[in-house]
Amino acid sequence: MRVGLPHMGNIYIPLKALFQRLNVDYVIPPAYNQRTMSLGVKYSPEGLCLPFKLTLGNLIEAAELGADTLLMAGGYGVCRLGYYAKIQEQILHDLGYDVEVVNLGVSERKLFGLLELIKRLANNAPWSKIIPAFRFGLAKLGALDRVERVVQKVRAVELVKGTANKLFTKAINAIDQADDYATLKQVQTDYISQLNQVDKDAEYKPLIVGIVGELYVVLEPFSNLDVEVELGKLGVEVRRRLFISEWTKFSLFLNPLGIDETERIHKAALPYLKRDIGGDGWESVGEKVLHSKEYDGLVHLAPFTCMPEIVARNIMTSTKENIPVLTILCDEQIAKPGMLTRLEAFVDLLEHRRRAGNNSR
Ligand code: SF4
Numbered sequence: 545m546r547v548g549l550p551h552m553g554n555i556y557i558p559l560k561a562l563f564q565r566l567n568v569d570y571v572i573p574p575a576y577n578q579r580t581m582s583l584g585v586k587y588s589p590e591g592l593c594l595p596f597k598l599t600l601g602n603l604i605e606a607a608e609l610g611a612d613t614l615l616m617a618g619g620y621g622v623c624r625l626g627y628y629a630k631i632q633e634q635i636l637h638d639l640g641y642d643v644e645v646v647n648l649g650v651s652e653r654k655l656f657g658l659l660e661l662i663k664r665l666a667n668n669a670p671w672s673k674i675i676p677a678f679r680f681g682l683a684k685l686g687a688l689d690r691v692e693r694v695v696q697k698v699r700a701v702e703l704v705k706g707t708a709n710k711l712f713t714k715a716i717n718a719i720d721q722a723d724d725y726a727t728l729k730q731v732q733t734d735y736i737s738q739l740n741q742v743d744k745d746a747e748y749k750p751l752i753v754g755i756v757g758e759l760y761v762v763l764e765p766f767s768n769l770d771v772e773v774e775l776g777k778l779g780v781e782v783r784r785r786l787f788i789s790e791w792t793k794f795s796l797f798l799n800p801l802g803i804d805e806t807e808r809i810h811k812a813a814l815p816y817l818k819r820d821i822g823g824d825g826w827e828s829v830g831e832k833v834l835h836s837k838e839y840d841g842l843v844h845l846a847p848f849t850c851m852p853e854i855v856a857r858n859i860m861t862s863t864k865e866n867i868p869v870l871t872i873l874c875d876e877q878i879a880k881p882g883m884l885t886r887l888e889a890f891v892d893l894l895e896h897r898r899r900a901g902n903n904s905r
Pocket of ligand 1: 593594595596623624625758760822823824847849850851852853
């Protein structure tokens, strides 16, 4: 058995650590690139959302590298995600790959389901090996996200644009290489300290923009054309709720105990939307309401044809909370120059509002 999985942000790093510690044979497909996109678009039904197309392209690349057991996120919600693994498996079979696409099923089976799957992938390794390997993967996930939160702040105020990104790339590699807790902790501390020492404009008060929308396009920079980096270049500090480590913490550990991080967000959305509409649509609406007084604006990332975010978008334009929202529809047609023009115009608008005293921050 050789395991493969599509990319989503840096999630491959903790999974790689887990697989290495459990001696699982695995392949990491290439980072998303134009070929991945072309493969995904070519073999997907046209109307499907970008996450389906990109992950399919990456699964094909993993199969080309010899993976025969492909891991894919799934869900039981009201959007199409629940069908992804099955349909992608059928497409891969039609292409001649003898593979099994395994639905991770984290939404349904939570922690225990995931651990059982890991046990199966690790050829029935003992729990005394699986649990420490799993914990070390989680530690890497946490380190990645802690460094990224600092990067988001530094990008907006650094004097030499691009410094934080360079440090972040090095930090990602160092976290990937770290092989024990002490090294991992040291790497995290070192890079956060280096980021804090980057030369900054102490007088500058950056605009604050929240990033909301569908989980995959929020977390995968290739799919959103590096929107956070581009906003950083324009001197904007981005904030987002969605981090893989946070999602894991709640989804695997706290939700089963009845602690729901989205309760507050859903409550905020209630005047406009009273039920789950699949994906992250309910949360997008709630976040607009919640953050209308904290942020200068919101960038709403929505895969083209994603029904939950289409519904959210239409509601977001008509709430009484007065905060500008720029919706970016992510698909294979999106091009960087067009997106940059829209981001620049959006940031101009936010600056104008701030000068005019229109925002309530
Ligand atoms: S939330 Fe939207 S983009 Fe994500 S899987 Fe569902 S339909 Fe596709």
